[in-house]
Amino acid sequence: MAGNAEPLSPRAKLAVTAGKAAAAVSRAAGRGSGSVIGGRVALKLDPDLLARLATHLDVVLVSATNGKTTTTRLLAEALRANGEVVSNALGANMPAGITSALAGGSEARYGVIEVDEKYLAGVARDVKPKAIALLNLSRDQLDRAAETRMLAEKWREGLAGSDAVIIANADDPLITWAASSCPTVVWVAAGQEWKDDAWSCPSCGGVLQRPAEDWFCGECGFRRPTTTWALSGDHVIDPYGSAWPIQLQLPGRANKSNAAVSAAAAAAFGVDPKVALERMYKVQAVAGRYDVVQFHDRDVRLLLAKNPAGWLETFSLIDGPPTPVILSVNARGADGTDTSWLWDVDYTRLAGHPIRVIGDRKLDLAVRLEVAGLEFQVCQDFDEAVRTSPAGRIEAIANYTAFQDLRRRVGN
Numbered sequence: 001m002a003g004n005a006e007p008l009s010p011r012a013k014l015a016v017t018a019g020k021a022a023a024a025v026s027r028a029a030g031r032g033s034g035s036v037i038g039g040r041v042a043l044k045l046d047p048d049l050l051a052r053l054a055t056h057l058d059v060v061l062v063s064a065t066n067g068k069t070t071t072t073r074l075l076a077e078a079l080r081a082n083g084e085v086v087s088n089a090l091g092a093n094m095p096a097g098i099t100s101a102l103a104g105g106s107e108a109r110y111g112v113i114e115v116d117e118k119y120l121a122g123v124a125r126d127v128k129p130k131a132i133a134l135l136n137l138s139r140d141q142l143d144r145a146a147e148t149r150m151l152a153e154k155w156r157e158g159l160a161g162s163d164a165v166i167i168a169n170a171d172d173p174l175i176t177w178a179a180s181s182c183p184t185v186v187w188v189a190a191g192q193e194w195k196d197d198a199w200s201c202p203s204c205g206g207v208l209q210r211p212a213e214d215w216f217c218g219e220c221g222f223r224r225p226t227t228t229w230a231l232s233g234d235h236v237i238d239p240y241g242s243a244w245p246i247q248l249q250l251p252g253r254a255n256k257s258n259a260a261v262s263a264a265a266a267a268a269f270g271v272d273p274k275v276a277l278e279r280m281y282k283v284q285a286v287a288g289r290y291d292v293v294q295f296h297d298r299d300v301r302l303l304l305a306k307n308p309a310g311w312l313e314t315f316s317l318i319d320g321p322p323t324p325v326i327l328s329v330n331a332r333g334a335d336g337t338d339t340s341w342l343w344d345v346d347y348t349r350l351a352g353h354p355i356r357v358i359g360d361r362k363l364d365l366a367v368r369l370e371v372a373g374l375e376f377q378v379c380q381d382f383d384e385a386v387r388t389s390p391a392g393r394i395e396a397i398a399n400y401t402a403f404q405d406l407r408r409r410v411g412n
Helices: 010-028 035-045 049-054 068-079 095-103 117-127 148-159 173-179 253-267 273-280 308-315 340-344 362-371 382-388 400-410
Strands: 058-063 085-087 110-114 131-134 165-169 185-189 229-232 235-237 243-245 292-295 298-304 325-328 355-358 394-398
Touching: 010 035, 010 049, 010 095, 035 049, 035 095, 049 095, 049 117, 058 068, 058 117, 068 085, 068 110, 068 253, 068 273, 085 095, 095 110, 095 117, 110 117, 117 148, 131 173, 131 253, 148 173, 165 173, 165 253, 185 253, 229 253, 235 253, 243 273, 253 273, 292 400, 298 308, 298 400, 325 382, 325 400, 340 362, 355 362, 355 382, 382 400, 394 400
Parallel strands: 058 110, 058 131, 085 110, 131 165, 165 185, 185 229, 298 394, 325 355, 325 394
Antiparallel strands: 229 235, 235 243, 292 298
């Protein structure tokens, strides 16, 4: 266990105070939580502040292109069984946001930190985590994060020789390759629904073979490692063969996968799987995701889907027709400005659903749906989309900034 917090230097104290003041001003001006601007100010005054704030914590980092915010919440809840936790629960996952979160955790024992994929290796160097959970890598924000294998290679190089216990999804070849440079890896059979980013071997470029639940490269021999934890239906199988039931308020197979990785990570900190999984049931929603809200006398469920892998998982949560669906896509900085990923999503899964299309890039999405042969209606805004949708609970699926727009509109 990490020791108690050491007193901060005068410079570090000044940085924390200035950061909190900047965050307060940002909140008062109605410009969000202020965590990012607060962290930027603090790091400007003390560039080593992130490392200083983490010295007394047992830290676990969580990174992926899908599921990291939810897994961070589930894991934080599990670790609270053993002590106080500080976490960037609202998803501010770059160094500035992480610094702001840790600045409020002087009494905590654990730090459960979601990290943007691009910054994982750097944050790991700063905070010296005890564990790192790696879930998946798929195409996301192509203009910023580039090609997935390049990102896996950065992880592989940046985490090589790490003292941390790596909890890695063995069903994702890119994750397996990235984690294979680390001396201590706990392999989890967490599943992989989206496979279109991992048909070629990340080690040699050969074609991966994917029989049943396995995968391997016939050219270089790179293959799926033997797992010690596994998601099996509604249970997590631990290294001793015991099956622990997953009972979540969060829907879908993807969240069971997140729970399996979280249980394996919690075990690295001494939390029993039974206790960890029972505590995860407390998580009802994650930063508004999965919330059902009342809007114009209609029940609307808010769902986030940022990339093709996320859309695929989200479609599996929707009941069959005639459930109405609203789709909203933006392409602002936080989303990535390249919307070519829309063509990788199998929208034919929505055949038969009444579809309404909104968002900054509604016409891009409309062209995609037209080519898919789906019937839909383009609307000017969320209000029109809700009012014109037929009876029944509405499923609203949006990418990152479009999701935030919906939350603001419904006052969530």
